[in-house]
Structure formats: C-alpha cells, structure tokens
Amino acid sequence: MRSHAKRLPSRPVILLLQLGVLIAFFLIWHVLTDTKILSPFFFGTPGAVLERTWKDFASGVIWYHLGITLLETALAFAIGTVAGIAFGFWFARAPLVSIVFDPYIKAVNALPRVVLAPIFALWLGLGIWSKVALGVTLVFFIVFFNVYQGVKEVSPVVLANARMLGANSRHLFRHVYLPSALSWVFSSLHTAVGFAMVGAVVGEYLGSAAGLGYRIHQAEGVFDTVGVFSGMLVLTIFVVLIDAAVTVIEKRLLHWRPQDQHSGQH
Amino acid sequence: MRSHAKRLPSRPVILLLQLGVLIAFFLIWHVLTDTKILSPFFFGTPGAVLERTWKDFASGVIWYHLGITLLETALAFAIGTVAGIAFGFWFARAPLVSIVFDPYIKAVNALPRVVLAPIFALWLGLGIWSKVALGVTLVFFIVFFNVYQGVKEVSPVVLANARMLGANSRHLFRHVYLPSALSWVFSSLHTAVGFAMVGAVVGEYLGSAAGLGYRIHQAEGVFDTVGVFSGMLVLTIFVVLIDAAVTVIEKRLLHWRPQDQHSGQH
Amino acid sequence: MAEAAAPAPALQLEGVTCTFPSPDGRGRSYTAVQGASFTVADGEFVSIVGPTGSGKSTMLNVAAGLLKPSEGRALSFGQPVTGINPKAGYMFQAEALMPWKSALDNVAAGLEFRGVARAQARERARPWLSRVGLEGFGDRFPHQLSGGMRKRVALAQTLIVDPKIILMDEPFSALDVQTRQMMENELLDLWAADRKSVVFITHDLEEAIAMSDRVLVLSAGPGSRLIGEYRIDLDRPRDVADIRMTPQFLALHREIWGQLRDEVLKGYAQTKLR
Amino acid sequence: MAEAAAPAPALQLEGVTCTFPSPDGRGRSYTAVQGASFTVADGEFVSIVGPTGSGKSTMLNVAAGLLKPSEGRALSFGQPVTGINPKAGYMFQAEALMPWKSALDNVAAGLEFRGVARAQARERARPWLSRVGLEGFGDRFPHQLSGGMRKRVALAQTLIVDPKIILMDEPFSALDVQTRQMMENELLDLWAADRKSVVFITHDLEEAIAMSDRVLVLSAGPGSRLIGEYRIDLDRPRDVADIRMTPQFLALHREIWGQLRDEVLKGYAQTKLR
C-alpha cells in the first residue's frame, strides 16, 4: 500500500548523499592517518592510495590484472549460482536426499577454503580455474541454502492450485518454485557477488601469476600498504558495479511485487 | 496440507543411510588413494587420518586447540548474528540509510579477509579476538542480507493489520518483522555456522599460537597431509554438531508452520 | 456401489474420516469429518451446505487428492484418488492466484501446463477474462485487483482447463449480488453445455438450491457427517434470479433451512462449550 | 463543515481521489475513486455498497490512514488523517491474522500493543473468543482454522481494542447465514452499548439495511463516486433476522436495489468494454 510515508529524496539527492559518505570516509581516513592516530604504515594515506589507483589506470597496467580477476569472479559467480540453484531445488524437492546429505553439505561448507587451495591447484592448475573453484565453493553454499529455504517457503495454497491446474514437476519449478524463490535467490546473490570476488582474490593471493590478488600480494611482500589498499579500492569499485547489475536484473524479474509497500512509516 | 506423499523412512533408517554415505565416502577415498589415482601425498589415506584423529583425541592434545577454535567460532557466530540481525532490521526499516549505505555495505563485503587479517591483528592483538573479528566479517554479511530481505518480505496486509491494532515500531519488530523474518534468519544461520568456523580457522591459519587452524598450518608446513585432513575432519564434526543445535532451535521457534506441507509429491 | 453397467460416478466418498493432529503436535487430535459418504453422479451439480468450520473444505481437499483421509477413501470416475485428482478442477476458498503472474497469465497457466504454447494460451485466456467481466484488467497483478476481481480470475483459471469435475469452495462469496448472479448464470450455462460434474460449497442456501440438482447438508463439527440430502427438482435451464420467486423454490428453501438452522445452532453451542 | 458547537464527525472524506500507477509502472494509470466525499457522524453506523472493484476497500484504506489519497483528504474526529488513524479499528477483507500466533494470541495482540501484560491480555481475550463462537480453538494457528473461523478471529481481534471508529470490509461474507446473523447481532449489541461509529462494507444489501443508520451507494469504477445515500429509519434495537420481514425494510430494499442494480450492470458493461 502506498502510504503517507515521507517520500525518499530523489535520485540525484541520493547520489549526492552517497558521494558525501564517500568523501566523509576519505576525509576521516585522511585526518586519522595524517595525525598518526592510525599508522600510515598499516593504513596508507587516502591521497597516496587515490594517486596510485589513478596512475595504475592511466598507465593501463591494472587492466590486465583486473580483467583476469573479473573473469574469475564472473565465472565463480555464474557457476556457483547455477549449481546452488540447481542443487537447492533438487534438495528441496527430494526430501530423502536432502535429509540424508544435509550434515555433509554443512560439513563441506565449514571446510576452510585456504586449506583447500593446494588441492584445487593440483587438480585445476595455477590458472584461473583454481581461483574460480575457490569462489564457487563460497558462492555455492550461500545460494544453495537460500534456494532450499525459498522453495520450502512457497505458499501451500498457491502450490496446490498449480498442481490442480495440471502442473508437472517441471511446470511447478518454472511457474511456482522459481518465481516464489526468486527473492531468496537475489538476497543470496547480493552476498554471493562479494564472495565470488573474495574467492578469486584469495585464490590469486595464494598462488598465481596475475590478477588483483597477485598484485595485492606483491605489494604486501614489499610492505607497500598503498599498493595493497589501492588494489582493494579497485576491487570494491568493481564489485559495486557488478552488484548494481544484479539489482537491475532483480528489479526486472520481481516487478510484480507491490511497490514501496514498506516505506509505510510515520 | 497432509497429502498422499510417500512418507519418509523412519529416523533409524535415515541414520543408517547417512552412515552409509559416510562409509561410502571413506571407502572411495581409500580405494582412490590406495590405487594411487589420488596421490596420498596430497590426499592422505582415510585409515591414517582416522587413526591420527583417534590418537589426538585419546591423548587429549586436541582438546585445548579445539576448545579455542570452538570458542572463537561461537563468539564470531553470536556477534555476527546479532549484529547482522540488528543492522538488517535497521536498514530495512530506514530506507534512506539503506539506500545511501547500500553500495558501501556491498563493497566491504567484497574485501578479501586474508588481506584484512593484519589489520585485525593490529587492532585486536594476536589472541582470539582477531580471529573472532574475521569470523564476524563473514557471518555478519550473510545474516545481514537475509534479514534485510526477510523484513522486506513481510506480508503487507499482516503488517497493516498490526499497525491498525496499535503496534509501535518495537511491537512491529517483536510481533511481526521478527517472526516473519525468522525463516530467513535461520536459512542464513545454516550458512553462517560454517562461515564462523571458516573465519576462526583461517584466522588461526594466518597467525596464531593455538587452535585447529594453527595445527593445520603446522601440519601443512611439514607436509603432514594426514594431520591437515585430520584437523579438517575434527572441524567438520563439530560444525555439524553446532548446526544440529541451530536446527533444534529453528524447529522450536517455527513450530507454528504447517507441517510437512511440502512432502506433497506423488 | 457402481453397478457394472452404470457409468462410474464422478466422485464417490466412502466413509471418509479426517483427523488433524492437535495444534502443538501432541495432546488430543481433532476429528473434522467423521465417516462421510456420498456420491456425485457424472454430470450432476451437487451443493454442500453446513455450518462454518464443519469440514466442507476438508472434504473438497480429499476429493481433490490434496489431503489423504485418515480413514475411508475417495474414488473419482471409478479410480481411487491417491494423488492429485487429474480429472478435477478446484477453485480454492483461500487466495490461490500466483502473485507473480498477471491476471491474464494466471488464467492461461492451466493451458500452459497442458502444453499449449504461451502465446496461444494467452489468446485463449482472453475471452475467459471478459466472460468474468475483467476484459481490461489482463495486465494487472493480483495485488492490484480488488477482492472480488481476484475471485473472478480464479474462476476463469479453474474453468479454462475444462475439468470433468469441478470443485468450488465458496466461489462467489466475495461478489456483490448482481455480479454474483451473472457469474452463477455463466457457470450454469457452461455446465449445461457439456454436463460436467460440479461440487459446490456455499453458505448461501438460496444459491445452493438455485444452482443444484442435489443439496447435501453437513452437520456441525467436530466429527461432521452428512445429515441431509435434498433433490432439487426445479426445471432447467434456470435463471438464478427468477427461480427464487417460484413457490417450489420457497418450499424447498423452508424445508432445508429448518434442518440447517438447527444444525448451525448446535454447532455454535458446541464450539461455545468446548 | 463541522460547526463550532457540533462534535467533529468520526470520519469525513473530502473530495478523495485515488489514482494507481499502471501495472507495469509506466503507461496510463487507473483512477479507482474520483472525488468521493462523505461524513460519518460520531456514533453512526454507515454501510457502503457498490459493485465489486468499485473502490470500497480503497476508501477504507484512506480512512484508516494506510493509503494517501492522490487528491483530497480524510479527517477523523476533526484531525486530518496523515498516518495510521489511531482512533480506528480495521477488519480487513484479505486474511490479516499473524500466522505465527495462535488464535488466542492473535486476539490478544491489540491489547499487548497497548501495554497490557501478556498473561492479562490473554485472559481478556478468552471471553472474546467465545463471543465469536471459538471457545475451544484458542490454541489453533490460523492455518488450522477454517475460512469462516479465521474471519471470526479477525473480528474479535479488531473489536477487543475498543476503537472509536470501526472500519469493516466484508466481515461476514465467509460465514454461513446463521452464524452470520449471530455475529451481526453481536456487533449491533456492542455498537449499541457504547455507540461507536462503524463503516461497514458489504455485498449483501439486506445486511446493509438491517444493520445501518445510513447506506451509501458507490458507482461502478473506474472513477467511482458516491451516487446514492439512504437513511434507514428502522427502529432500534433491531434483530437482523426479524427485521427483514417488515414492510418498511422491503420498501427500502426495493428502492436501493433499483439504483444498485443499474450501477452494477453499468460497471459490468464498462469492464467488458475497456
């Protein structure tokens, strides 16, 4: 229901506010490191970090590494999401499978990925695939558990109705479970994007020849804090962009929902 | 609706099936390493791993390390969950805050925790708290995004009804948002338990004086694959136990739902 | 009971008892329906009336194959109902539209499930929408429709797939009298055209009499049984508005009403007592 | 319009227009209600009838403060309604019980929100449950109740907090006639006891006349307006069953029915046309 809520400010105002937060963040960072309350050895200085980032982009060296990391992220995200959705649905619809494998799924989710890195390296080499695998192990579980729950949350009456109308398993999936679970899926995707990137970068960090994680590790090796933070900055910028894309898709796929139903406060 | 579904097998049968899966897993592992299809250098052998685990428990050396890791896990899980729920609700109820900070939340979620470890060590020392912090950064986001979405999914009619009955924000939280979002919260907790453990172990792995992650790191340093896998085994056993506790609580808190509504297949 | 020669009845409940576990999972359970038996012949229009909470929806769920009775069984066209009853269409009492589909897509869904291509299914759904008076509302999502409109979409959704037996749970209770009569006539026309079987639940005894071949009266719960059965020998085709004025109708109404009234009062007293 | 001396009306809508954006977010929008104005005096029982989809629920949402009209405004006891109307109780047309609370806790919720301790609120909710004929069903969760039972829980839930103005959207449509009459009488007793104001939406014109001081007739949508207003001068206290037989009642019914019927037909034609 549209209500008497104070309306949100318009798009440009919001952008301005967001920019304000960003600037405030950099300012605080600047002041804290400038006054040595935070040691620049650990935290760099925002000026230097921005300058380095700018230089890296200007000289173009960063693009190659960024490209590799983004490729890994995208692959990890895509594979992990598809697998998570598929298994989530399968488990939700096959109660015996789900109940038998449940503890093992949880056990595997708890394995520290860092320790698994050598095994991935052994199976998949030091190229992008071992990093993708690391990302997939993070993304998969987040999506999996949410899809599983999302399917279980389907309204029983709507489900019964579709079945009475003659829907078979495939139809139920396509017309009932999937649309109903979509908000769960997207909720998980917002976390998953970040974790896909984390997986890729950590993989590179642990052993690779290129990528942002490689650069961060290299910078860390020579105690180049500015380089480390510059790498993280680039990384976060791109994760925000990817996430924005997810949000656009989400808005499109969930356009049937009541609008601004929750701004209803007074 | 209770339906004509084939009923699930009874509890003991399920336990037997689960045990079967476990045994099958160890058997396959055994055969693969025995025939050197998988190199025992990288994968250990199940016999040796079980024997080592048994010895560690028998001699008691493992308890101290396990205790520390479990403490860190529990703290990370508790803090991350509480913070995730609190911020999730706050953001869902304060649309302006949420829209302005949204990109930054996502950006922070994408920071590789491995790189953050030194900063946590700087702020929180080398004791358990730096590991707890690492776990919290993983747990928090998973719970946060799910709670945020869960609150947005509350039925608009039920919400309007509660407000007409005179519920203030606190009441809405306690009587509407919280119960309605609970299934989302629990869905996220199942992932979060695993990630809390991962955070603790990776933290220990990256720098510590005790804990399971420390032991795994030591074992890896001397190419003691059996030790590594034994550590992972202990870890997964305990994560499954913690998760079972979460499930028990979940069942109690969500007892109002229609039972076996989804076994309805034919 | 179907004899070898006679065609199998569209629906047959044999001693159906439905017991629900108690709310908290332990403690005493609740028996909603106790040993209910009745038959709906092929092509027959049967209404069920009874006090609220007596187990009407429960019985329809059994007939649809959505609920397994604790005792007894249901047969549909001679086949025991063990899963979803494929010959049945079911218009639910609760809201059952898919919230993520527009009104038109909701109506078209049943055809799609039967393998009709999407575009064609939508094409065939359009006349159904106008039949229920919602021609211009095809692109609305359920939350954008009024309560009565949603019910009408659900009606079209159920009927478009042309089920052999139609189960309807208070289909018209959210409609104003006029729209309701139009819908009732629409349903009767449809039914007359190819003699489907209909099981019709309503709270409106007039509606039950005006529409049906037979009216069944359910006792108050717990443990409801069928306590009355009335054959309605009014001429067909009927106009639901006009027929209510005939003396025959009024006589039937008085008769059934007498029994129903007692039952409802008893039911009310029971729930007060328990 | 309230004069200085007269008490402010319980509810006053001034030129309320409600326009909804089109389903897909762009394209033409839909105006459900156009310039509706009416007043409900303190202590008055007003019914609103109108074709389905005409905007009755929409107007109630405006009165409750859940929906901000695109134009015009609502006042309640002289105060402009800018947020939730704190003086109003609202019984929704759709299912609005909290599924995670038992029937008893659902009824007690309003008291809890008003600061009554949980145990005490449940104690006070118990008599309300038996008032609506659900004494033994306090520990059931909504999904374990029948459609009519849920409606009755919602009724108790709305009334227990003793609102000064009660908004009811088809409260009794899911009940059988007998239970319905009992609920109607229960409501009239309550209303007579301390003269609350009631806005009552129904599809049942007989019900509207039997209960109200005044009946408002809404035109068919889009852009519905109030097109008729009838004062019902039947004696109080009334028994809803008996009063239907009086000649005065029948005369009123015929009069309003004439207008409503035309309107509904028009509405039906319009939706068919659009």
Next chain:
Amino acid sequence: AQDKLEKTDIKIAVGGKPLLYYLPLTLAERLGYFKDAGLNVEISDFGGGSKSLQALVGGSADVVTGAYDHTIQMQAKGQPIVALTQLGRYPGIVLAAVNRADTIKSVKDLKGKKVGVTAPGSSTNFMLNYVLTSIGMKPEDVSIIGVGGGPSAIAAIKRGEIDAIVNLDPVISQAQADGDITILADTRTEKGTIEVYGGPYPAAVLYAKPEFVKENPKTTQALADVFVRTMLWLNKASTEDVLKVLPEEYFLGNKSLYAQAFEHSKPTYSPDGQFTEAGAKAALTVLKAFDPAVASANIDLSKTYTNQYVADALKRLPK
C-alpha cells in the same frame, strides 16, 4: 644468576614455524632455554614473514624471528627495527629447473619461462631477480608465478604448471626426493651463496623494535642468550640429536625426508649468532636493485643490526 628481567612474558612472532628456516626457534623452545632464562614465551605462527613483521610493527608481538631483509626494508619505510641475533647465515633459497620441462640446463635457459616463487615480492623473488641480472638478463625476461611454500608448490611442479622453481626446504627436498627437479643455484651452502650473492647473506634473524631493546635491555640480553646458546648447541648436534628434540608432529609426514632436508639445510645455520658487515652489505645490494622503496632511501646499515648482545652472551656461555 641473572638480574631481574624487565619483562618476562614475551610474545614471539614467526612466519611459518615448522619451516627449517626457523628451526632454531623451535629448538630453543623444545630445549627449554627460554624457561632457563626466566622467560615465558608465546609463539604465534603466521602465514608468512610479512605478517609476522606486521605484528611486530603493530605492537602485538615483542620480537620476531624473520628475514634480515626486513630490517633494511623497514628502515626505508621509516619503521626502524634492529636484528639482535643471526640464526641463518645463508638464505637457503634454491633455484631449480623442473625436469619435466627438460629444456632448462642453466639459468640462461629461463628466458620466457614460467618460474614459481613463494610469493611475488618475497625474498625468493628477489633471489631470482638477482641471479638473472647477474648474468645480464632482466627480471621481466621470465614470468613469475606465486606458488606458495607448501604443498601447493609441489602441486605446481607435479602438474607442470611451472618450468622452474625458487623455493626453500622442505619443498626443495621433497621435490628432489621425488626426482622432479634439477638444482641450478643453491644458497643452502657457503659456496652456492657466494656464487649467487658474492658473499654471505644473512637469512633468519631475531629482531625487535629499537624501543623494545632500549626499554628492556636485560630481557633483550636474555633473548640473545637463549638464541646464542641454541646456535652453539645446534652447531655441535647430530641429526639424531635434533630429531630427538623436535616435536613428533614435524616428521609425521615423512621422517626420512625431514632428516634429509635438515641435513641439506644444516650449513645455513649461523654457528654463533654473530653478524658480519659483508653479509649486511650483500643484502642491501640485492634489495637496492629490486625494491624501489629501498633504492630511493638512504640506509644506515649499522642501525639494522647489533652484535652487542651476542658478544656479551658469547663471553658468558661455555663454548
């Protein structure tokens, strides 16, 4: 017969405790020398040398056993630290060709090949750079891959992901034992170290912040005593002696391999803990060539180490 120590609870950080590179630390702990000196130590193990250094700079560790290079690099960053005892005199880094590639017979053949180092920017990376430049090649002539210092390095060799590797024990000994690599340059020996660096090159050292040393002179001395005593013990110990002292977990993987690796590494340990100026200079030369921060800084080598405490210890300890 010590005076009262300023501080008895000492936090030591190390980047990979089980590595042979840091063997003296484990020995000192297992031999009970810390206890003898009245010190109560907690040893935190880190994923890498840079992290243990960060722990020191951040104040969460008191002393570190780490690479001598760090003292120079940190001076360039304005974070002075001082080395107190030398534990390793040769770096122990080995450059080896992976046999499977089969085309690499000498360092020259590395051109255009993939070389695995423990981590980009680490001392293994610098060693490789130095070797390349000393024969007139450029670091850019090879492509560098970080493979880590554990099983992942072995995995990289076995999969043929890399054509050559620069790494430490036990990776090198393991790969040697498997017959997967051929050594091209070996700084585990005096000869090899001089070939590569032109002189001795200090490896693992015990270092601390100057403030710590200034505030806790007696504790500093006690720490130096412990490590000098350990170095003297190690100098005389046989392989069996050492294996007896070490915790059993260390050779659970493969005891004979561990013994072999230890014997390979034995010459790298400092006999008495003393620094030499030549070694410090060699390190500076290497770092100046490849670490831009060091290259642009004015390094005062005398501030990066002190022999004062070692000398004092040697005076008192029986040889």
